[in-house]
Amino acid sequence: MQNQDQQISSLLRAAELTARYYTGVITAAEQEELQQWINAGEAHKKWFEAFGNNAHSENALKTIQSYDTERQLQAFLDRMKEKRTLRIRRTIFWAAACITLLLGSLLWILQPPAQEKTNIAAAPLKDREPGNKKATLILANGNHILLNAQGDSSFTQGNGTHIKLANGRISYQGGNNNALLAYNQLLTPAGGKYHIVLEDGTQVWLNAASSLRYPVHFSGKERRIQLSGEAYLEVAQNANRSFIVATDSTEVIVLGTTFNIRTYPRYDKTKTCNIQTTLVSGAVKVQHAGTNRLLQPGQTAIATGDAITVKPADIPAVTAWKNDLFVFRDVDLPVLMEEISRWYDVDVAYAQDYKPTHITLKVSRQVSLSKLLEMVELSGAAKFKWNDGRITVLPYHQR
16 A cells, blocks of 8 residues: 555656646756656656647646546545555556646646636736747657756767757767667657757757657768758758758758748648748758759748649748747738747637738747737737637627
8 A cells, every 4th residue: 555655646746747847837856856757667758748748728628627636636545545455557547547637737726827708918917928948858768858948967878979958959969870870859849949959060949849850860871850840950061961851741851051841730720731841041852742842042832732832931930930039921810829829838719700810910939928919909900818728819899
C-alpha cells in the first residue's frame, strides 16, 4: 500500500508541475524535477506530449467544469484504503483518471477564469499573456529536455555532437562523421517559439505549434530536415550539399538562402494544408506532386492538391512573426484569429451571424490578449466575448 501511495503522490506532483509548465509559472528547480519525471518512463513521455497537444481544448475545459474534482479524488483515495487487494495495474488506471481531473483543475485555476458574457477588452483582470520561448527537445535516446528562456547549460550526445542551451536558443556543434545517424526533435506548443542553430550553422526560428526533426550531425550529400507548422530559415551555404526541408507533401531544396515555410492547416472548414514557401533571398526549388517550381526572391509558392501556384509575396507580413510582430494587410479576420489562437493558446469560435470581415493591423506579438482584441474592435472588424474558455467572435454591431 505504501508503494501505491508513493506512486499516487508522484502522479499528483507531476500533474501540478505540468500545469505550472504549460502556464508559464514553473521555476528552474521545478522544471528540472518535471524533466526527471518525464524521462523516468516511456508512458510519462507519451502522457506529457499528449497533454501538451490538448491542454486547452474546449472539450477538456468543459469536462473540467463538469466534475467535482476534490470529491472524485477523495472517493478514489477512500476506495484505495478499503480495497488494498486491488491489482497495481487497476490502481494506477484509476489514479491516472483522477490525475487528469486534478491537472485540468490546476490549469483552470492558474489560467484566467472564463465567465459567461464577459467582454475581454473590458476586463483586463481576466487577460491572457502572449506566448514566449518554450519548447521540448527530444533526444535520440528518447529523453525529453524542457526548454525555456531561463538558464544556460551544455552537454554532449553519444556521437560527439556538443549541444548548448542559452538565452532561449539551442545550438549544435561538432560531431563524428563515422557515427550512426542520430535525430533530435524540437517541439513548440501553442504559445511557444524557439530558435535553433543546426550543426552546419543553419539557423531555424520555430513558430508556435510546430515540430522540427533533424540529424544532430549532417553527413552524406544532402542536409535534410522534417518540418510541420511554421519556420523561418537562414540556411548556411554549402555548394556541395543541398539543404532540403521536407513536409508531408512538399520538399524545398536550397543551397544557401533565407526563406519562410508554413504548413499550418487552413482556417476554413476544409482544414486543408497549403504549404506556403516564401523566398527572402537566394533561390529555392519547390517540389510537390511531381511538379517543380523555382522561386525568385519576393515570391511565394503555394502547394495544394496536385498544383503549385506562385505569386508575389508580402515579405514583411510573412516574416513578421519571427520579429515578434503581427502584420496583416487586408486579410480575412479569421486569418488573424488563427494566429491569435496559436500564439495566446486560446480557442476561437464564431457567432452564427458573423460574416468574415477584412482587417489591416500591425502590432507587437508581446502585447496582452485584451490589448490586441481592443485594437481589433477599434478597427470595426468585430466584437469579442469570453465564454467557456474561448473567444467568441461577434459582428461589430453586437456587444
